[in-house]
Amino acid sequence: MPAPITAIESNLPWLVFLLPTAAGLLIFALGRFSRLLREGTALVGLAVTFIVSVQIAAQVLQGHVLTAWGQNLYVDGLSALMELAGSLMGFIVVIYSMRFIPHETDSHETSAVRRQTIYYGLLLLFLGTMNWTCATNSLVMLWVSLEATTLATAFLVTFYWRRQSLEAGYKYLMLVTVGMTFSLFGCVLVYTAAIPHLGGDAGKALLLTSLGDVVHLIPANIALLAAAFFVVGFGTKAGLVPFHTWLPDAHAEAPAPVSALLSGIVIKVGAYALARTVTMFAPTYPAVVVFVAILCSASMLIGMGIAFVQDDLKRMLAFSSVAQIAFVIEGLGLGTYLGIYGGLFHLINHTTIKALLFLSAGAIMYATGTRKISELSGLSRHMPITAFCFLVGALAIGGMPPLNGFWSKFTLFLAVGDAGLLWAAVIGVVTGMMSLACFTLAAYRVFWGGYRAPAFAAANPHVKEVPATMWVGMVALAALSIAIGVYPQLVHPLVNSATRCILSILGQ
């Protein structure tokens, strides 16, 4: 049996979001003076945040939760998992950007320095807001910080500052803000309805940790309404169908490292918020579980169905994110140990795989200047490392053993079947096979492509492998994907601890 969880006071919950925020502000202030100040500050900020996250994870794995500011900051296994993933991904993305971003800015305009400063500053600010989301214990601050992650990433989406990216950024900001407004209603409903059941203590009714105990006492109509609002609001943030329309545009038009961050981490923060809120209602109201499963199944089929017909590699990856995030949320929505475990495991795996695929797509664009599958062929000759990385990602996202995507999807199918939702399990399996077909086909056409390859090579004689600072992150992610696949116990302690933390808040 798991050891009892003890709460200890600590400064780490403060540091984990204040450090990256401070680094981001520092970059805004000093970044224009030199490249070292921009990239160096970003790397140091991320490295320090990563170390803090590791310390938090170490404490959490010993059965502690870290609190600060009364109970307002509360870091448990789930927070630690997200913070660790976020700072690691941020680090990889910044290293990748060191070559990629100058390449993308120089040809456009002279204000490249200013744009790079804003780029790295916002990257760090995003990590700060995201870690704040994961550290806060207040229902309303969860909403505030989640909306702040949208604001921090909006101008990363519009980085190229051309027609399509401005359009994507406008849509992203507008649709996510409107969607998130609904979840604010949800927060207020739950907060107000919970006050009488917590002895009239308004301060306590704001805390996620105390809401779990009383959520079954709230009138059923209010609870269901709030749950629906949470699904709409946080579901928009996560990119669930039918609230996904902003996602393919934003994820495809952003620079590749930002796409990796958006699909890898930003939509996961929406899933995190769902795990903290909607999961509370699952034990009392089975209807919530079915509602979430229906939405997720629709997301899987529609997302993967549209991904299949894309010619734009990045749009294909973006639509597949719509399907993959649905796996995560379906598991979390079940409210059972196996379901939450599978959801969180897939969250980690999708983070590594999708970031790997987006960074590979960015490498293809860097080398060839196009992201249209029909314009590419036979790239494996020129870019063997990228070809290997993309193939690993394609197989992993399709759930091919022994890669990491297999284990989490397998866990999820078992959990969904266990919960009596066989139809949802079948849809999941079908979607998994569609992903496998879609991405191995794309990998084949881009990197091998049979008879068209010689013509492509003749027309593009100068295509060569990307620089080491770019592929090193991709290789690290591919290695991680294989390592977790061969030895899933690698992430088990943290995922297990995070699952137990969610369940303990549910009072189980």
Place this chain on the structure above:
Amino acid sequence: MTGLVYGSNIVITLMVAHLIASVLAVEWRSLRWSVVALALQSALLAGIFASFASLYPGAQYLWAWVATALVTKVVIVPVLLWVYINRLPEREVQPVIGFRLSIVLVGLMTVLFYRLMHTYIEFVAPTPDALSEPARSSLAIAFAVFGLGLYVLIARRDAVKIVIGLVLLENGVHLSLVTLAPTLPETALLGILTNVVVTAWLLLYLTGAIYRQLGTTDTATLSTLKR
């Protein structure tokens, strides 16, 4: 707020004026006047908060809501809108729905949303307090204003007008927040309002950039990514 002053003329007057100002902000085709109506609408919102704060004993903490609403919604957001409208076309891009039909629709919607919420408040009222006046009317008004904001987002094509619609929608949320959760801590309140201001600013900044590149603020032209 149960058992306290009901039917205070001031509150009713403010609420009706608030609704009228909302309709004006939606329907005025001159963006400058639309922003003036929006500022007036927000000022009346702050007035409603102030009337709650002064009518109910022990509700002094509501003055924080009044002050923050005045600063963010009456000063900062309208000034931002004004500054950007000076750089953009003053006249709203011709909406899909013509003026007369739009007026009729907006009138019908406002009444319908108000009646719906006022009649079926039991479904959304988290506490018995919300069932009694003036919380009941206040929530119904908030719902109607929220609906007006959504209408602008869906039916209008002008990027600036859509930002005005978003602010209207947020004002509806704001009123419902005060009605349902007046005890919300100041940090949460400030966080929510900061988000609203920053969102409006970023959207206007993007609108300015879109206008410089495309020469229009018509969102119907922003469709290269659709498929």
